[in-house]
Amino acid sequence: MGDKSFLKISGIKKSFGSGDNRTEVLRGIDFEVAKGEFCVLLGPSGSGKSTLLNIIGGIDSPDSGYISINGEKTGDMDEKTLTRYRRKHLGYVFQMYNLIPNLNVKENVEVGAYLSDNPLDVDDLLKTLGLYEHRHKLPNQLSGGQQQRTSIGRAIVKNPDILLCDEPTGALDYNTSKEILKLIENVNQKYGNTIIMVTHNDAIKNMADRTVKLRDGMIRHNIVNANKIPASELDW
């Protein structure tokens, strides 16, 4: 793993609503992630982990604090610069796949490739993802796991520095979830992307390099996992 402060989260606070309805979702978050590290944001529902992920990804802004990626503060960027930054450096995987329904698997991955000046080879990636023989199918012809793999392919084809995953296994069954986790692990090892994954599944922390546990908008634990296990051995 590389530079420890590749991703720096400093003093992040965020609240929603106003007056009596004001809710402090993040109350001062500070931690750092090294380049190539697999970091899991763990916490129960309402702990602020998805909000934190959105702030890291630049699609939400904190009330105070800053995010720094490889020395660049995202808070200093205007909308256009931020969009360009996300285009070049960030990949997103969501719980609900969000594939374009009338493009096939290959075309959905190409949607991500188009954004990069130096994308990965689409066909090779499809093979890695186990989707090559399904490349001409539309999303509604795929299983949940296949759709999520396509979504991961779309995110990583542009070879992003950071891959942000928001509950990528949330809508999948046990076996399919493990497949996806193995895939993400494989991507991390093969391409060296830094991965931040949000989950409420405690077991997943065992495959991560770092676990940041959130509760009530604050970090409860920030643990480096010295004994991480492969995704295939996870059990819940």
Add this chain to the structure above:
Amino acid sequence: MKNPLWRRIPKELRDDLGKYIVIFLFMVITTGMVSGFMVAGESMKKTYDNTFDKYNVEDGHFDLSNKATDDMKAAIEDEGVELHDMSYYELPMGRKDSDAENDTAYGVRTLRIFAPRNDVNKMCLMEGELPSEDNEIAIDRMYAVNNNIDIGDDIIVGDKLYSVCGFVALSDYSTMFQNNNDTMFDATIFGIAVVTNMEFDSLPEKNKTWSYAWMYDDGMPESEKGEKKQADKLLETVYAQAVMNDMTVETYIPRYQNQAINFAGDDIGSDTNMMKWFEYIVIVILAFIFAVTISNTLTKEASVIGTLRASGYTRGELLIHYISLPVIVTLAASLLGNVLGYSVFKNMGAELYYESYSLTKYVTYWNADAFVLTTVIPIIIMIVVNLLVVNSKLKLSPLRFLRHDLSRSRRKKAVKLPHWKFMTRFKTRVILQNIPGYVVMLLGIYFAQILLMFGLMLNPMLKHYQNDILDNMIAEHQYVLDSPVETSDKRAETYCVKTLRTTGDIDDEIMVYGIHTDSKYFPVKLRNGDVLVSDSYADKYELTDGDVLNLKESYADDKYDFKVTGSVSYPASLAVFMTEEDFRNTFDLDNDYFTGYFSDEKLTDIEGHVVSEITKDDMIKVSRQLTKSMGNTFYIVVVFSLIMFMLLVYLLTKLIVEKNTVSISMVKILGYDTKEIGRLYLSSTTIMVAVVTLIDILLSCLSIKVIYREMLIDMLSGWIPIYMAPWIYPLMFVLSFACYLVISLIQMKRIRKIPMDEALKNVE
């Protein structure tokens, strides 16, 4: 690498093919019609304008009571003109197989027979051949159509049998005015024809009218004023020569006064304004439709858009993506529409003119205005409207798209409803959920209702106008004399009349009447100082008591001001009424001057001095001709507007059903049947469509008065006051609602097809 989002375009087209085909066809037909009619109008106008040189149309003509002598002709030609013999015969026409006694229709047909013209007022052979045998005759094309005469038919002209060998158009008879003083033409009862020279010479001279056309040696003067001056000068010579040779000048018509030559040219091209309004209304409606469907697409694809924006797609890239299909469809439809316009619809447009006028063969001219109006402007409107809609939505953050939080409303809580029955509350919630859609429906249907109202109102309006004219005629017979002569009929009453013109932007002819103070005919007792305007004049110019009318002579510099003191019901023309005394004083005329007589009985002792006699038939010629030329067009407008209404309602109700697909699927799982689901989701739309239609009928009624005025003010010389037959409003509602019921059946079918597992799929 090419943007892979472009590959969505053909797929989206295919997935919603029905909708795009309907919109495409709609645009093609609209563009085709507008382009075709504009091209036809413009081409007709240019062809008409070129006719004067191409066919060497006369600069004027006069009729004499006898044949002009050579010396007479020489003396007249010394005034700087060249004379051409245009003499003719006017004979009754009958059919070979008609029973003349019983067939009263053919008793009133008249043909004006000419010899072939090769120098001046040349002929245009429209179909068939020119006569080569003495028993052959070529007749006016339009007259032939109106009387169902085909080439090869036999007709009786005078007492001779002729075989129709061809159809012609004479360049000095583009409009079939039998007498230049007629208020309107009628190409059913009067036409022109050509026979061989030998046949012409063999006809008995007792029926001949000695007519001579003149051409100025130095060409036609530049202005109408100059033309009048030159023509007046020539008249002096013609008159003097006629007197010297013991003849009378029966008619003297310089070209600028010749209705048979000028009427068509003045009319052609005046429909462009109406076409432009029609195009604007349709394009705005279609832009609305696209905007609504795109807005719905953005809502449906919110997650995808959020993901793409989060991944780094710019707003501009997505903007171009979402507006490209409407622009492509508009461009394709405009181009195809223009192709159809220049081919099919142009011919239809030309046909409309050919149904009214005896025009020569026309040549198609490229019309840049038509292209801009039907291609450039619609694309600009489409781009602008869709840019505004899409851009305003894309301004939302990627996070809001991911959360499907696209509402601009700050309201987070549900509206509290009273304790109504469940079904009532459910339907109310559906209405509240879809208020933005209903607002769009209100606006879209408003435009469709305006078109529908236009289509339905014209024929009853013309009929009403006709009846109004007849009810308000001053007298059964209105005589115009060549000089004041006495009649022995005590029931007749003198009057004065003069034609002036308006000053200002709109050029109209105003009839100024001087009426007896104790008139038996005029409905109002006039006193000196009274200046009453006809109600049509008051309506067109929005005149009220105290307004000052600034009028002028047509061909002189004299101007007159009249202060309005009231109005009178007289829809037949734009007119001003004053006492005879005031009239004579205003125009500096003798105390015993008068122009003619009003009489409810026919006057028989002044026939030699009658320039024209205006009867009921003449009064309603205008409305009859308008009904004939425009009446059928408005059925097309009615059908078109109903299709537009159905398209709008179909799309908007489709959106409502699509928005509620998951909910509908869920209630199916719960056990509701299709009929119950229809009551839950469609009945609220039914109520809203009824309410929206009623509101829009009211709004259209208010708007149409403004639109009508703007459209007709330049188009029509004279005025037809707007009239809405009362039955139009309920008919509009019934037609619209009937169309909606058809659409609701289609939507019920859509609801029936929604599968139950739709609700069980992954839902955010």
